[in-house]
Amino acid sequence: MNTPINLNHEVEQCFSAQGPLARQWPGYVPRDGQIHMAQAVTQQIQQGGSLVVQAGTGVGKTFAYLVPALLSRERILVSTATKALQEQLFSRDLPALLSVLGIQVQVALLKGRSSYLCVHRMEQTLHQGLLPDPTAVVMLHQVKRWSGVTRSGDVSEVPGLEEQSGLLPLVTSTRENCLGSDCDHWQSCHVNQARREAMQADVVVINHHLFFADWQVKESGVAELLPSVRVVIFDEAHQLNEVGTQFLGVSLTSSALLDLSRDLLVGGLAHAKGLASWQDLASSLQKATKDWRLSLPREPASARHRWRDDGPESVRPEEWAPPWQALDEQLSLCENALQAVAQVHPELERLLDRAQALRATWRLFSSPCDQGVRWAETALGGQIGVHQAPLDLNQSVAGLWGDAPVVEVGDPPPKTWIFTSATLGADDQLKWFTQPCGLSHARTLKVQSPFDYPEQGVLFIPTDMVEPKDPLHSEQVAVLATNVARQLGGRTLVLTTTNRALKEIARILGEDLDQPGDPQVKSQGQHTKRQLMNWFQQGGSPEDPRGCVLVATASFWEGFDVPGDALQAVIIDKLPFAPPDDPLMQAKAEALQSQGKNPFIELHLPDVAVSLQQGAGRLIRTQSDKGVLVICDRRLASANYGKSLLASLPPMRRVLTRAQLEQAMLELGLTKSCTRA
Numbered sequence: 001m002n003t004p005i006n007l008n009h010e011v012e013q014c015f016s017a018q019g020p021l022a023r024q025w026p027g028y029v030p031r032d033g034q035i036h037m038a039q040a041v042t043q044q045i046q047q048g049g050s051l052v053v054q055a056g057t058g059v060g061k062t063f064a065y066l067v068p069a070l071l072s073r074e075r076i077l078v079s080t081a082t083k084a085l086q087e088q089l090f091s092r093d094l095p096a097l098l099s100v101l102g103i104q105v106q107v108a109l110l111k112g113r114s115s116y117l118c119v120h121r122m123e124q125t126l127h128q129g130l131l132p133d134p135t136a137v138v139m140l141h142q143v144k145r146w147s148g149v150t151r152s153g154d155v156s157e158v159p160g161l162e163e164q165s166g167l168l169p170l171v172t173s174t175r176e177n178c179l180g181s182d183c184d185h186w187q188s189c190h191v192n193q194a195r196r197e198a199m200q201a202d203v204v205v206i207n208h209h210l211f212f213a214d215w216q217v218k219e220s221g222v223a224e225l226l227p228s229v230r231v232v233i234f235d236e237a238h239q240l241n242e243v244g245t246q247f248l249g250v251s252l253t254s255s256a257l258l259d260l261s262r263d264l265l266v267g268g269l270a271h272a273k274g275l276a277s278w279q280d281l282a283s284s285l286q287k288a289t290k291d292w293r294l295s296l297p298r299e300p301a302s303a304r305h306r307w308r309d310d311g312p313e314s315v316r317p318e319e320w321a322p323p324w325q326a327l328d329e330q331l332s333l334c335e336n337a338l339q340a341v342a343q344v345h346p347e348l349e350r351l352l353d354r355a356q357a358l359r360a361t362w363r364l365f366s367s368p369c370d371q372g373v374r375w376a377e378t379a380l381g382g383q384i385g386v387h388q389a390p391l392d393l394n395q396s397v398a399g400l401w402g403d404a405p406v407v408e409v410g411d412p413p414p415k416t417w418i419f420t421s422a423t424l425g426a427d428d429q430l431k432w433f434t435q436p437c438g439l440s441h442a443r444t445l446k447v448q449s450p451f452d453y454p455e456q457g458v459l460f461i462p463t464d465m466v467e468p469k470d471p472l473h474s475e476q477v478a479v480l481a482t483n484v485a486r487q488l489g490g491r492t493l494v495l496t497t498t499n500r501a502l503k504e505i506a507r508i509l510g511e512d513l514d515q516p517g518d519p520q521v522k523s524q525g526q527h528t529k530r531q532l533m534n535w536f537q538q539g540g541s542p543e544d545p546r547g548c549v550l551v552a553t554a555s556f557w558e559g560f561d562v563p564g565d566a567l568q569a570v571i572i573d574k575l576p577f578a579p580p581d582d583p584l585m586q587a588k589a590e591a592l593q594s595q596g597k598n599p600f601i602e603l604h605l606p607d608v609a610v611s612l613q614q615g616a617g618r619l620i621r622t623q624s625d626k627g628v629l630v631i632c633d634r635r636l637a638s639a640n641y642g643k644s645l646l647a648s649l650p651p652m653r654r655v656l657t658r659a660q661l662e663q664a665m666l667e668l669g670l671t672k673s674c675t676r677a
Contacts, residue, residue, distance in 0.1 A: 153190025249389025490547020
């Protein structure tokens with residue numbers, strides 16, 4: 001593909017009031033912000049180099065980068081943070097836009113290995129019958145039936161198979177357990193098929209996890225694809241640093257050890273029965289893993305623990321060392337048993353490689369940390385892991401994006417990198433994003449939202465509440481949320497900063513909203529995020545459409561997209577400061593202090609500002625949306641830093657009392673009689 005000389009003109013025409021977008025969609029209205037962003041992307045494609053764009057909600061950033069990229073006739077790679085947006089781009093946005101533009105190109109969707117059915121492992125699981133529960137047995141047979149008709153092999157197509165299902169690792173592969181060309185299904189492998197299609201496509205849609213996983217190990221095909229691509233676009237780029245450091249680090253997890261024990265038993269019995277005591281080896285490794293998990297505190301259920309040279313700070317060495325050493329001993333026994341039979345079958349060779357790799361990682365964590373930061377982590381579900389990662393991407397990606405390009409006349413432009421999100425930082429240079437991602441040389445642009453926030457939304461900060469650290473705070477948040485939800489007939493999203501607050505607020509709301517006609521209350525964890533969002537969007541289930549109140553934390557601060565009247569209030573329990581004992585934040589703060597900088601100003605405040613922007617951004621999703629944003633943290637109104645955080649929020653009209661809040665909801669028309677979206 002060659003970039004057309006008149007690309008600027010083509011892009012301007014496309015977004016004009018008489019252009020193809022307007023002809024296709026009668027309701028289309030040119031937006032200054034969208035056009036401004038599209039012009040900036042066009043210029044960057046023509047000259048090469050890096051562009052970072054913060055585009056407020058409603059700008060239409062997807063079309064603002066897709067239109068110039070597609071019209072450039074260059075080969076394009078688009079990466080997103082979530083599979084949901086990846087699917088939306090591939091299934092909805094790209095086909096619609098290509099039809100409007102009259103462009104015929106080949107588009108491919110490429111996900112990681114864990115998204116594709118592995119026929120070998122599915123058949124192995126069917127034969128062995130080692131399943132966790134009867135529900136998994138039923139689902140396995142459903143996967144088997146689906147495997148006979150699917151073309152893509154994407155397991156998201158299987159009805160009822162959730163992302164958290166324990167069956168998924170048994171019917172998909174990893175880089176470690178894939179048999180490669182030794183597999184009987186190698187030629188028809190769904191992973192290989194997806195990679196072949198990506199290599200032949202003009203536009204490839206991937207996700208950030210796959211980008212960095214492949215960049216690290218050069219395994220999935222992206223590394224082969226990248227040199228031939230001229231335009232690379234990262235949407236939802238605010239997650240890039242977190243995802244990238246995760247993949248550039250190293251981890252040893254209880255789930256990886258349990259996976260090895262399960263596959264060791266299956267593989268040993270299938271290919272080397274009687275040559276080792278596979279049952280004893282697997283059971284001993286499972287026990288050692290369980291004992292290791294129990295060495296870390298169980299409360300809170302999800303927590304990070306800073307590392308010292310001999311283990312996590314939260315555990316005494318005499319409690320950590322025995323189970324930690326037992327892990328090495330069991331891995332050594334597994335390694336010895338596999339070495340004796342590895343030549344019998346390729347699957348046993350892969351098992352040996354995995355055991356050796358896990359033991360090498362164990363040795364790494366048994367030696368002092370010489371770079372980055374190290375921590376232990378407990379997660380919901382009882383999992384445990386130890387991790388080591390760089391503090392940011394800055395050093396690791398040096399040279400990947402390239403410096404500011406210097407192009408001689410007649411030379412083709414270098415690769416173009418576009419990074420965009422609604423939240424990349426509060427300052428004009430977007431330093432919160434550019435500095436850790438090694439993009440200090442990049443051109444930056446901030447495009448404001450077209451929404452009329454003073455007319456569409458109201459901000460309330462209840463200064464009569466106790467301090468957030470007070471034990472009564474969650475109860476007071478729940479009481480306020482109850483009153484708001486009753487006035488609105490549900491339509492309320494409560495975002496919390498901790499799991500403890502989530503449970504407490506959800507409990508009180510459930511007890512208070514128990515009168516006939518009161519809204520239904522659900523909380524994160526009861527269903528998948530997609531199911532909860534659909535339930536909320538519909539105002540409840542068809543059998544019980546009373547309106548909805550959802551209490552959530554973590555991932556629901558972003559990517560929860562419910563436009564229309566179904567969501568009319570977002571209540572945030574407190575400012576989302578990272579826990580003071582979070583090892584990653586501690587290490588970053590220490591690094592800043594060593595440079596003579598103020599960690600609170602340089603690190604903590606920008607992080608809070610971006611998180612607040614994400615949470616507040618759930619409320620107003622279209623130009624017709626209306627609603628109230630309530631932030632139950634008096635520090636936002638009283639602390640010296642409150643003004644800078646307020647400036648990062650959408651410029652909604654502010655009310656000062658609860659009576660004014662109720663009056664504002666009436667004035668905005670937010671009543672039970674509103675038509676549900």
